[in-house]
Amino acid sequence: MSKLTEWLDHRMDVVGLNRWKDLSEFSGVPYGTIREMNTCGSLDVLSRSERRLLAASLRVPLRKLELMDSGEIDWIEDKNIYDVATEGRPAPWQESDPAYWVPKETKPEDRGTPVIGSIRANGAAEPDEAWQEDSGRHIPQRFGKGKDIYGLELEGVGQSVVLRNVPPWEFREGSAAVYCWNGWESRGWFGHVRITPIKVIVLTPDGQRHELDTVNIVRIGTIIGRWPAQSIA
Secondary structure, eight states: OOHHHHHHHHHHHHHTOOSHHHHHHHHOOOHHHHHHHHHHTSGGGSOHHHHHHHHHHHTSOHHHHHHHHTTSSSOOOTTOOOOTTOTTOOOGGGTTSGGGGSOOOOOGGGSOEEEEEEEOTTOBEEEOTTOOTTTSOEESOOSOOSTTEEEEEETTTTEEEEEEEEOGGGOOEEEEEEEEEOSSOEEEEEEEEEEOSSEEEEEOTTSOEEEEEGGGEEEEEEEEEEESTTOOO
């Protein structure tokens, strides 16, 4: 695998594209051309306009993409986010302008999935009380837009699970985080969850079984993904 193909595969995860066909559909570059590019490991098979479309879809400056293709730079870091339509950016032909390379503030909705807490080894799901939108952690891949999608870091694993809140009556069984209120404290548990008419049974990663009263369940976050995907929980 060429360095360019390796970076492209990684960058698709960063911007939320799961497959090469997704990159083709999002950018407008024919899928056959995308495959040929990966086979030869070079941008040579792309026209200038196709290169611009590809760079815009991956949210990087075209000039940097071409520098990496030619071997003049080794990698474009995840934090390097460039949006062609961002107000105040120089036009493509002004790439010598230093402002072209200066990172722009990313809009809150484009910062990725917020990581708002952690999951302890015993399965306890705990929020980060100090987390704030402006300064809190985010993982680069967005699994969807909306306030009900968030991440929890698995303690000691180097991976986060991504969850989507659903009403308790929509969930029956699966991997999830359950949040309950018993009148004096709130608790959260993560694991394999099964709901019965009167009990919620949670089997946590440490092998323990927890039974909660169904009436005390406030919300349930069902797992929709992991970041990074290649890690093993």
